[in-house]
Amino acid sequence: MLKRILIGIAVNALTLYVIVEFLDEVTGTGGLKLFVIGGIIIGLINAFIKPLMKIFSLPFVVLTAGLFLIVINAIVLFLTQWVINTMAFQNVTLMFTGLGSYLLAGIVLGLINWAQNIILK
Numbered sequence: 001m002l003k004r005i006l007i008g009i010a011v012n013a014l015t016l017y018v019i020v021e022f023l024d025e026v027t028g029t030g031g032l033k034l035f036v037i038g039g040i041i042i043g044l045i046n047a048f049i050k051p052l053m054k055i056f057s058l059p060f061v062v063l064t065a066g067l068f069l070i071v072i073n074a075i076v077l078f079l080t081q082w083v084i085n086t087m088a089f090q091n092v093t094l095m096f097t098g099l100g101s102y103l104l105a106g107i108v109l110g111l112i113n114w115a116q117n118i119i120l121k
Contacts, residue, residue, distance in 0.1 A: 005043070007120070012046075013039030015112045019077075020094075023108075025101030030092030037089060041080045046113075050076055073106030073113075074099075 013035040020028040020035075028034045053072050054061065060068040081094045096102050 004120070008043050008046075008116070009036070009039040011039075011112065011116045012042040015039075015109055016042065016080075016094075018112070019105045019108055023101060023105060025097040026095070026105055028092075028094045030089065033089070034084070034092045034094065037092060038080055038084060038094065041083050042076060042109075045076050045079050049079065069110060070103060070106045073109045074102035077102055077105050077109060 016028070016038040017035050020026050028038075030037075050072065053075065054069075057068055057072065060071075077096065081096060084092060084094045096105065
């Protein structure tokens with residue numbers, strides 16, 4: 001159980017690293033501390049809030065053949081940014097420039113989480 005949690009945090013941290021490094025619209029400061037804190041926050045949101053979002057948005061997910069899950073991932077990233085910037089960790093910030101950057105990062109987050117689920121099963 002602990003091994004799975006640590007792998008999840010590491011994968012989420014790696015996902016956040018990929019998003020910050022390869023998307024020009026996303027910036028982050030804090031280096032490794034940003035990625036570890038972000039990985040933990042994404043993991044917590046995925047565990048507790050994301051299942052509720054999926055249940056409440058089920059009609060939209062069905063209507064869009066699953067494409068609404070990208071919006072849910074974008075909301076997860078918005079919440080992650082909000083928590084990181086609100087808690088004011090020392091020298092740690094995460095900034096997205098607009099809705100498009102959230103959606104593009106949501107696609108990346110979804111693809112990496114999908115691959116993680118396939119590999120861990």
